[in-house]
Amino acid sequence: MRFTSLASAALLAQLTLGAVPALAQTAPAATEATLGVIPRPQRLEPHAGAFTLDARTTIWTDAASAATGRQLARFLEPATGFTLAVRSGSAAPTGESVIELHRDPSLAKRLGDEGYQLSVRRGRVTARATSDAGLFYAVQTMRQLLPPAVFRDAPVPGVRWTMPAVEIEDVPRFAWRGAHLDVGRHFMPKEFVRKYIDLLALHKLNTFHWHLTDDQGWRLEIRKYPRLTQVGAWRPATVKGFGFVVPSMKMNVDTTKLAYDSTRHGGFYTQDDAREIVAYAAARHVTVVPEIEMPGHARAAIAAYPALGVTGDTIPVGTNWGITPYILNADESTIAFMQDVLGEVMEIFPSRFIHVGGDEADKAFWKTNPRIQARIRELGLKDEKELQSWFIKRMDTFLAQHGRRLVGWDEILEGGLAPGATVMSWRGMQGGATAAKSGHDVIMAPMKWTYLDHYQVSDRSREPLAIPLITPLDTVYSLEPVPAELTPAEARHVLGAQAQLWTELIATPKQAEYMLFPRLAAFAEAVWTPADRKDLASFHARLPRELARLDALDVNYRPTP
Numbered sequence: 001m002r003f004t005s006l007a008s009a010a011l012l013a014q015l016t017l018g019a020v021p022a023l024a025q026t027a028p029a030a031t032e033a034t035l036g037v038i039p040r041p042q043r044l045e046p047h048a049g050a051f052t053l054d055a056r057t058t059i060w061t062d063a064a065s066a067a068t069g070r071q072l073a074r075f076l077e078p079a080t081g082f083t084l085a086v087r088s089g090s091a092a093p094t095g096e097s098v099i100e101l102h103r104d105p106s107l108a109k110r111l112g113d114e115g116y117q118l119s120v121r122r123g124r125v126t127a128r129a130t131s132d133a134g135l136f137y138a139v140q141t142m143r144q145l146l147p148p149a150v151f152r153d154a155p156v157p158g159v160r161w162t163m164p165a166v167e168i169e170d171v172p173r174f175a176w177r178g179a180h181l182d183v184g185r186h187f188m189p190k191e192f193v194r195k196y197i198d199l200l201a202l203h204k205l206n207t208f209h210w211h212l213t214d215d216q217g218w219r220l221e222i223r224k225y226p227r228l229t230q231v232g233a234w235r236p237a238t239v240k241g242f243g244f245v246v247p248s249m250k251m252n253v254d255t256t257k258l259a260y261d262s263t264r265h266g267g268f269y270t271q272d273d274a275r276e277i278v279a280y281a282a283a284r285h286v287t288v289v290p291e292i293e294m295p296g297h298a299r300a301a302i303a304a305y306p307a308l309g310v311t312g313d314t315i316p317v318g319t320n321w322g323i324t325p326y327i328l329n330a331d332e333s334t335i336a337f338m339q340d341v342l343g344e345v346m347e348i349f350p351s352r353f354i355h356v357g358g359d360e361a362d363k364a365f366w367k368t369n370p371r372i373q374a375r376i377r378e379l380g381l382k383d384e385k386e387l388q389s390w391f392i393k394r395m396d397t398f399l400a401q402h403g404r405r406l407v408g409w410d411e412i413l414e415g416g417l418a419p420g421a422t423v424m425s426w427r428g429m430q431g432g433a434t435a436a437k438s439g440h441d442v443i444m445a446p447m448k449w450t451y452l453d454h455y456q457v458s459d460r461s462r463e464p465l466a467i468p469l470i471t472p473l474d475t476v477y478s479l480e481p482v483p484a485e486l487t488p489a490e491a492r493h494v495l496g497a498q499a500q501l502w503t504e505l506i507a508t509p510k511q512a513e514y515m516l517f518p519r520l521a522a523f524a525e526a527v528w529t530p531a532d533r534k535d536l537a538s539f540h541a542r543l544p545r546e547l548a549r550l551d552a553l554d555v556n557y558r559p560t561p
Contacts, residue, residue, distance in 0.1 A: 030164035032538060036545025037144050037168075038521050039204055039528035040538060042115075047165040049122045053146070054161065055082045057099060060092035065101040068135045071283070072099070075143060079552075081155040092124075099125040099142070101135050114206070114285075115171035120145065120163045133285045137204050141168060144202075148545060151552035174481065176443050176496030177527040178207035178289075179520060181512075184214030184300075185321070185503040187233075187267035192509035194280055199516075199555065201284035203524035208281055209355065209498060211291045212269075215299035215318035215326065219268045220290070222344050225305065225337070232300035234266035235317040241465065242505070245322035246360075255320055274348045289407070290349045294338055295328040295391050296361030302326050308334050310365040310372060321504040325362045330375045330387055339398045352405055353422065356395050359409035361388055389415030396420050407443065410435070424498065426451075433483040436493040444497040449479040450523065452515050453502045456558055464514065465505050473560065477522040477536055499523045510556040517557035521546050 029046040037044065053076070061069035069086040077083055092098045108130045111117070116129040116138035127138035145163040149156040179200050181188065197208055212220045218232030237260040244251040269277070274290075281288050299318040302309040309315070310329050318324055328334050345354060363384040366372045376387050389412070396406040396418035407422040410431030417423070422441040425432030432442040444450075447469075454471040455463055481497040499520055506512050525539060543560060550557045 030166070033541035034545070035145060035164060035166065036542045036549075037141055038539070038542055038546050039525035040533055040535070040542075041141070041168045041170040042530055042533060043167075043169045045167040047121075047167065049165040050162040051120050051122060051125050051165065052097065052160070052162050053080065053082070053099075054097060055084075057082070057084055057097040058092070059084050059086045059099045059101070061086065061088050061101045062090070062103055063088050064103045065132070065135055068132055068139065069101050071136070072101070072139045072142070075139065076150065078154060079150045079152045079156050079159075080161055095123070097123055100127065101138070102126070102128050103130065103132075103135070104128045105130055111169075111171055114175075115169070116141075118142070118166070118168040118170070120166045122165065125163065133206075136201075136285050137170070140202055140204060141170070144545075144549070148548035148552045151549050172204065172528045173530055174494075174496030174527050176207055176498065177205045177524065178209050178443065178445075178496065178498030179205050179523075180209035180211060180445075180498055180500040182211040182214070182501060182503045183219050184211055184217045184293075184297075186507045187217060187219060187265070188503070188509060188512065189267075190269065190273055190277065192512070193277055195509070196512075197277070197281045197284060197286050199520070199553070200286055202549075203521055204528050205520075205524055206286055207289055207496075207498065208286050209289045209291060210277075211293075211355075211502075213291070213293045213300060213357075214297045215324050216321075217266060217268075217317065218300040218304065220274060220292075220345070220348075221268060221270045222341050223271065224340050224344065227304040228301060228341075229268040230304070232304040232317060233268040234264060235300075235319050236264055237262045237319045238265050239320050242468075243321050244504070245320060245324075247323070248360075251322060258320065260319060271344070271348055278349060287351050288349055289351050289353050289355055290345055291355035291357055292338075292341060292345060293357035293359075294395070295330075295388060296323070296359065297357055298328050299324050299326040302328070305337070308337060310369045323360045323362050325364045327361055327363065327365055328391075330366075330372060330379075330391060335391070335394050338395065342395065342398060343402075346399075346402055346404060353407045354399055354404050355407045355424070356392065357408060358388070358392055358412040359426070361411065363388070383415075385415035387415070388412075389418070392421065393418040422495070426500070429483050432494065433485055436483075436486055436490045439493065441493050441495050443495050444479075444481040445500055446479075447500075449476055449526075450497065450499045451502070452476075452499055452519050452523075453504070453506065456515075456519065464511055466515070467502075467505065471519070473519050473522050474536060476519045477526055477534070477539055479523065479526040480531065481527065497523075497527050513556040514558050517550055517555055518543060518546060518560060519558075 029048045059069045066088050073084045092100050113131050114133045116134040118138045119126045129135045149159050218228045222228050240259045243258050278288050303317045306314050366384045392412050399406050400420050410425045423435035424443045424445050426445045432444050436442050453467050454469040455466045482491045482494050
């Protein structure tokens, strides 16, 4: 039991079974707290009464919305046991138990591509939006309005399946509402990736950043270069405990004194696996953005193909965490190799953006290698930073030729930014502000607010090992993605924000869930809800119902007081 008292456990049971009087009765209006919708809608007006879902309820759609109607029926069936009829027509009959879904182009100016209107009344629920995405988000809100037991994957007897009467109009604040998952350090099974995407969609997050390669593992099949997974997907051991070498963060250890788990670790996704994930996400209006690291964090690739490295030496896949000196060289053959990789990546992932990393590229080998120094002179560059910029610009040009856009961590600002590049600002807000002022699009991912591999509380005695920084729930909620220094025109370059989950110290899906929730729910509200509607006290009041949903979904969240 995760809760701190019998009283809170009893409340959870009531929420899960739909037994709280304010939810089960039709007389008084509910409150925002008892409704528990997260993220908080732009406008929400509770009313007296409730809609009751039963086996006779019919889902009515227009022809364009039929697929979303069938999706709603599939969402509701496991817990309720109801196989709801889905019918299409110009108008639903009156006097029946009906859920209506309608596409309405006239609402485009008001709702944009992802907004929706939702009306819940006795006998009828009506959702309107300009797109399938908007209707899908209306469906997520309907699910949250039902008793949390609706998220269970088997019939739950004795539940009164009611939605409190309410009027909602909702539009997201930002277009990029992202969550990241690092599978390079610890491989995560495909089943967990699907569950993660389900959780993003429930919280109206629309971008899944899939970090697929790093020093400790290459996780995506590339058919032209099979050794990337035959060799690069497996490491012979894993450092026990912290074991980080990150000079800029003063995380330094004597690597000769580290202890290791000698169990071979690894795994990878076939291209068919990745296509399956892309399709699964697309059905939930989540775009998968793949990340292929370059020129640093490339030790696994160099272990597979030593000619990609500076020295040409044969090395093992990395077993320590942090920054390693193994970096790609700047030969034309290496540029061609990585562009071949990106070519196969683009065949799998239809996303407009392709992430190329660009962070923490240790340039020690570049500084001391005669061939690299000659290459810098040959290209007319000033130094190693400009060489990295040249490397990234080559990838930017290649992606642009294929109708894609490059995104990279904020180190790609160093040495000059590629013309079409989008900056993901992780070391703080300043990198993003600098990029926005120069006319480049930005995704804010500042470590202080969005790194969910940090400890959640200051008392670490009962917490799993984590990065020794603290990012509490309330800090995540306080994220403001638009720096105050930007003008309105510059602020338009802030596409949105993203939460990160790095897995150096996270070995299992359940541990990942513990680090993600409930902080990811707070993040979702920070990027969806208008700034003037954000209210921390309101979020905490709605949190018990969120936790009841997570219990029904078998999510191993961290308990809150």
